[in-house]
Amino acid sequence: MQLIERAVSSRQSAWDTGGVRPAEQFAYYREAICQAFMNLTPEPAAAAGFAASVEHIRLGDAAINRVSFPEHVVWRSAADIAASERSCFYLNLKLAGRCRIQQGDREVSLSPGQVGIFDSDRQFALLHDRGPQLRVASFWVPAEALRECLPASFGVAAARVSDDPYVGHLIVETARTLSDGALRISEEEGVLLFRALIELVAVSLSRRSRAGAAESESLADATALAVKRAIHRRLREPGLAVADIAGAVGISERYVHKLLARSGSSFTDYIIDRRLDGAARDLADPAMADRAIGAIAFDWGFSDLSHFTRRFKQRFGCRPRDWRAR
Incomplete structure (x- = not known):
């Protein structure tokens, strides 16, 4: 089947399945989104007929794809990724219906008015449901355009950036303004507004990463304390593992x-070291002056007196009996 692209303006292209036979509509839609988005694998609709439209608007190296479609699933497979020449992030503003983005170990749900981001270089599934007719404004973001706004080696995971309490509303309004007005402003003005949108997204992702890192660091500190307390409670057990x-x-x-x-x-x-500290305290305690050094070492979990003596001297600079005599 020949794919018919309708050039609406010098920077706009459009596809509509309305002019295609019902049995061929889904195949037409599949070819259209691959041309607009890069290689994707939509799952065929159960019934014949698939009323959908795709509008592609260029914004310099980026683009907006405004898409209307019934319920279905879109996959990006390893083969799709290998066949794509460029890398991008998809920044989706949900306009109608619901979409669940599954990528890696994350699932992000988008309802109307929410914005989510995900990576074209990693496999994903888009579960478009709660129709019958769904709409999305999807921004095709060149990978380098976002990464230059982020710290080096920053990992971008699928996220709903519209939830950000500080810049989330600005992301939504900027995305909506750009989607609605992309053809009423010049391409140069659109590019500037798009850059502002990406900078807001970068701010949100960076904030989320810092908050997550701080939370992770705090949890690690608390867990380390729990580990040390567990060791101290069982410190005298000889076979502690x-x-x-x-x-x-x-x-x-x-x-x-x-x-x-x-x-x-x-x-x-x-x-x-903790056992040696305990043994050193006991050796210095006048109340334990009559207790044999070997017995104190064994009380603190040591099973070899020569090993205890060698490690004691390494830690405190003298032998246990000299420590006691001092």
Whole structure:
């Protein structure tokens, strides 16, 4: 089937399935969105006939795609990504119906008036439902246009940026203004407004990342404290292992090691140092002057007296008996 593109202006193209036989409408729509968006794989409608329209408006290197369609699903597969020559982000302003964006381990739901962003370089599914006729204004954002506004190596995950309490409303209004007025202003003015929109999105993503990092750091600090408390409660157990502490706190053994490494220590060294501190206190305690050094070492979880003596001297600069004599 030949795809017929209608050039409305020098920077606008449009496709409408209304002029195509019902049995061919979905195939026509599929070709249209691939031309407007890059390679995508929409899932065929169950019934014949698919009333849809696609309007593509150029904004310099970017574009707005205004699309109307019935309920269906759109996939971007690994093959679609491999066949695409450029990378972009899709910034979607939902106009009618609902869409669920599934990418990686995230699902972002968009209702009318909400804006979400997702990455063309990662597989995704768009579940368009709650029709019968749905509409979206989707901004085709060159990857470099957004990344130059973000810190180096910043990871952009699927997100609903309209939720941002500070700039979310500005993102929505700017996206709506640009979508509604793209053909009433010059392309140069559209490009400037588009840049303002991307800068607002970058502000939102950066804020979200900082807040998430702060929350993650706070949680890590609290978990590290829980790990240390669990160690201290069982410090005198000779066979204390990382698996015991991981089980007590409810985290993985690997994460126990990672949390202690943040404070500059290994699991084994942390336990030995705390045991040595306890033994040193007992050796200096006049009330325990009659207790044998070996017995104190064994009380603190050491099973080898020569190992205890060697590690004690490394930590305190003298042998246990000299420490006691002092």
